[in-house]
Amino acid sequence: MTSPLRLGIAGIGTVGVGVIRIVQRHADMLTARSGRPVTISAVSARARNKDRGVRLGDYAWEDDPVTLAGRDDVDVFVELVGGDTGPAKDAVEAALKAGKDVVTANKALLAHHGQALAELAEANGAVIRFEAAVAGGIPCIKALGEGLSGNEITRVMGVMNGTCNYILTRMESAGLAYDTVFQEASDLGYLEADPTLDVGGIDAGHKLALLASLAFGCQVDFDGVALEGIERIAIDDINHAADMGFRVKLLGVAQMTGRGLEARMSPCLVPASSPLGQLEGATNMVVLEGDSVGQVVLRGAGAGEGPTASAVMGDVMDIARGIRLPTFGRPAASLAKPKRADANVPAPFYLRMVLTDKPGALAKIASCLGEAGISIDRMRQYDHAAGSAPVLIVTHKAMRQSLDSAIAAMSGTGVLESDPVALRIEDV
Ligand SMILES: NC(=O)C1=CN([C@@H]2O[C@H](COP(=O)(O)OP(=O)(O)OC[C@H]3O[C@@H](n4cnc5c(N)ncnc54)[C@H](OP(=O)(O)O)[C@@H]3O)[C@@H](O)[C@H]2O)C=CC1
Numbered sequence: 292m293t294s295p296l297r298l299g300i301a302g303i304g305t306v307g308v309g310v311i312r313i314v315q316r317h318a319d320m321l322t323a324r325s326g327r328p329v330t331i332s333a334v335s336a337r338a339r340n341k342d343r344g345v346r347l348g349d350y351a352w353e354d355d356p357v358t359l360a361g362r363d364d365v366d367v368f369v370e371l372v373g374g375d376t377g378p379a380k381d382a383v384e385a386a387l388k389a390g391k392d393v394v395t396a397n398k399a400l401l402a403h404h405g406q407a408l409a410e411l412a413e414a415n416g417a418v419i420r421f422e423a424a425v426a427g428g429i430p431c432i433k434a435l436g437e438g439l440s441g442n443e444i445t446r447v448m449g450v451m452n453g454t455c456n457y458i459l460t461r462m463e464s465a466g467l468a469y470d471t472v473f474q475e476a477s478d479l480g481y482l483e484a485d486p487t488l489d490v491g492g493i494d495a496g497h498k499l500a501l502l503a504s505l506a507f508g509c510q511v512d513f514d515g516v517a518l519e520g521i522e523r524i525a526i527d528d529i530n531h532a533a534d535m536g537f538r539v540k541l542l543g544v545a546q547m548t549g550r551g552l553e554a555r556m557s558p559c560l561v562p563a564s565s566p567l568g569q570l571e572g573a574t575n576m577v578v579l580e581g582d583s584v585g586q587v588v589l590r591g592a593g594a595g596e597g598p599t600a601s602a603v604m605g606d607v608m609d610i611a612r613g614i615r616l617p618t619f620g621r622p623a624a625s626l627a628k629p630k631r632a633d634a635n636v637p638a639p640f641y642l643r644m645v646l647t648d649k650p651g652a653l654a655k656i657a658s659c660l661g662e663a664g665i666s667i668d669r670m671r672q673y674d675h676a677a678g679s680a681p682v683l684i685v686t687h688k689a690m691r692q693s694l695d696s697a698i699a700a701m702s703g704t705g706v707l708e709s710d711p712v713a714l715r716i717e718d719v
């Protein structure tokens with residue numbers, strides 16, 4: 292029989308346990324599909340005696356993931372610890388230096404160190420696979436890197452943080468305030484240990500940076516992703532959007548423009564009738580656009596034990612079958628640093644603000660927009676509360692930079708009671 296592919300799994304939390312369950316449950320099927328058995332030699336985590344609800348007795352134990360990565364009986368190092376520094380990074384580097392292939396779900400690690408790790412892998416004849424790092428169970432890396440590799444990719448988009456989509460859709464369906472739903476998400480265990488990673492758009496930004504590298508053949512450039520979180524979205528924004536036929540989504544968009552690579556992760560208004568607009572709960576959606584294929588929409592679970600382990604195992608199976616592709620779709624040395632777009636493609640914007648209710652207040656705001664070259668499409672004062680006037684404005688297409696300078700000018704008028712909320716209306 293062909294020699295087995297032997298895994299060393301570092302991290303036996305949610306995802307690691309899911310991977311072990313698949314290997315144990317589907318041993319015969321995996322062998323039949325890949326032509327060789329897939330086995331586990333050793334595992335590593337912090338707490339050796341913790342009951343993880345899965346059989347571990349057949350596997351060697353290592354306290355240190357770096358030692359695990361260097362074991363002679365490990366062909367593929369499966370990194371499911373997490374974090375962009377510390378044991379995850381040290382162990383992945385050790386595995387690659389030893390010429391071992393790496394499968395990881397760690398978007399933070401690759402968003403920050405993807406280029407260096409891809410170079411290290413190639414220098415040592417190893418491969419890195421990371422399907423689980425972007426949109427959990429959705430095989431979007433494989434779709435982009437393989438199925439669509441005959442296309443020039445024109446745009447990639449996605450709702451890639453389930454927690455944020457849960458919060459935004461639950462606010463709308465239950466009419467609840469952000470803080471209330473944030474607490475619900477926390478009680479349900481959805482939030483990362485540091486919730487800013489979710490609601491600040493950072494986790495989804497990591498994922499977008501990885502997709503953009505594959506899509507546009509450039510180095511991973513997480514610092515080039517313009518990030519904005521959902522913390523300032525109020526139930527008023529959700530309701531106004533719904534009145535106009537839109538939904539608010541934390542949307543990632545990456546596209547190559549004449550000005551360079553535009554990559555942003557921010558709350559946007561999308562048509563309620565679009566596939567993205569209809570995405571409910573903690574589900575993810577990735578939209579890929581190519582010059583020959585047109586638009587491809589992938590929808591599925593972006594997190595959780597089963598879906599994420601499914602993606603990890605897809606990568607393991609490719610390695611078992613002998614499929615060896617460069618980390619970001621082409622040799623690392625050929626990936627150039629992307630030129631960052633100095634301005635975004637223009638779009639209409641939604642603006643909500645609270646003004647001091649006094650004569651001329653609205654005129655001052657309108658003139659700030661006019662002086663920045665921004666034309667107003669719709670404007671209304673929608674409520675009144677003791678001296679304050681909430682106002683909603685929808686602009687014609689404008690550059691975000693122009694809008695930001697208009698908002699900066701507004702803050703000098705003395706009529707703003709709080710910083711305006713500005714949301715791009717995205718053409719999806
Ligand atoms: N959970 C999900 O739905 C998804 C997760 N991911 C990514 O997958 C990776 C794993 O996530 P998840 O399974 O949720 O994380 P968990 O927190 O559930 O598990 C992390 C595991 O790593 C172990 N660990 C932590 N520090 C060390 C260390 N210093 N040495 C050895 N082991 C260590 C922990 O040990 P112990 O159990 O003993 O504490 C635990 O087993 C992360 O990169 C995450 O971003 C990606 C997509 C979805």
Ligand SMILES: N[C@@H](CCO)C(=O)O
Binds near residue numbers: 453483593
């Ligand atoms: N915190 C992430 C987990 C999956 O990466 C989410 O909510 O989507």
